[in-house]
Amino acid sequence: xxxxxxxxTKVHFIKPEGGSEGACLVLIYPAGPDMGKRFxxxxxxxxxxxxxxxxxxxDRDSVSRRHARIYRCEGGWxxxxxxxxxxxxxxxxxxxxxxxRDGDLLKIGAAIFKFLTGANVENSYYEEIYRMTIMDALTxxxxxxxxxxxxxxxxxxxxxxxxxxxxxxxxxxxxxTINDQHGHLTGDHVLKDLARRLVSRIRRxxxxxxxxxxxxxxxxxxxxxxxxxxFGEQIRAIVGNEAFEFEEERFEVTISVGVATLDGEPMxxxxxxxxxxxNLYRAKRAGRNQVVG
Numbered sequence: 001x002x003x004x005x006x007x008x009t010k011v012h013f014i015k016p017e018g019g020s021e022g023a024c025l026v027l028i029y030p031a032g033p034d035m036g037k038r039f040x041x042x043x044x045x046x047x048x049x050x051x052x053x054x055x056x057x058x059d060r061d062s063v064s065r066r067h068a069r070i071y072r073c074e075g076g077w078x079x080x081x082x083x084x085x086x087x088x089x090x091x092x093x094x095x096x097x098x099x100x101r102d103g104d105l106l107k108i109g110a111a112i113f114k115f116l117t118g119a120n121v122e123n124s125y126y127e128e129i130y131r132m133t134i135m136d137a138l139t140x141x142x143x144x145x146x147x148x149x150x151x152x153x154x155x156x157x158x159x160x161x162x163x164x165x166x167x168x169x170x171x172x173x174x175x176x177t178i179n180d181q182h183g184h185l186t187g188d189h190v191l192k193d194l195a196r197r198l199v200s201r202i203r204r205x206x207x208x209x210x211x212x213x214x215x216x217x218x219x220x221x222x223x224x225x226x227x228x229x230x231f232g233e234q235i236r237a238i239v240g241n242e243a244f245e246f247e248e249e250r251f252e253v254t255i256s257v258g259v260a261t262l263d264g265e266p267m268x269x270x271x272x273x274x275x276x277x278x279n280l281y282r283a284k285r286a287g288r289n290q291v292v293g
Contacts, residue, residue, distance in 0.1 A: 022121040028137040029112035045071040048108050062086050062109030136210040139195035147209035152269045154221050162264035166228035169276040170257040171215040173288040189246040197238050225261040232257035232291035256283035259293025
């Protein structure tokens, strides 16, 4: 795997004076030592790319030598794709030349930046840093850290009130094959689109999180085994019944699901996860694309 190398012409905290607006890019994906790094846009133009002469250097195979240009324009800022191999995207839409608005997500190859601008850019930056501690930047669902905290609270509530609690662990079948055959950008798209499809099925009191890699978790308070198995079948259908599409390619994706349920008895969070994970691997061994619990 290619090692990240980031070179910045000038990076520091932006402190707007006299009501003037600042602007910056914040690297929010992938995870690593550079995640959360802020790139101040202080000049009228900055080049993003793999080349050592770029203002913002992202040494990644999916990034072209001169990938995109961020420039000041009338009324704000814009981005222009510089005929890159893998294209530039604003909020998941491929662009040639597009305005940038506060909060937009800019995808350069496999790297995702968040564009921040305005008189309160400093506060926005710290809010984004906090969000990164609880959310997965690629998929937009909660991350493993928040999931573990949420699960521990729900187990305690389950024990206190003697109410059922279920956990569904699931991952994408043959995800390595998707990456090998279609590329890691396609793999990233599958993860994002899968999360997008499932979010609408998650109720307010439930939690969907990316546990790691291609594995996800759903915490289902007040749900017994029967309801959890039904949930597993529903999400399996949501993923498997409609083909995924990326850059004019269509391909089928399926998931395997493992379910575990507590009925008021105390259990350590890691032990609870282990039960669901073991059922997930039983589903894998039984042929994948099924729910076991």
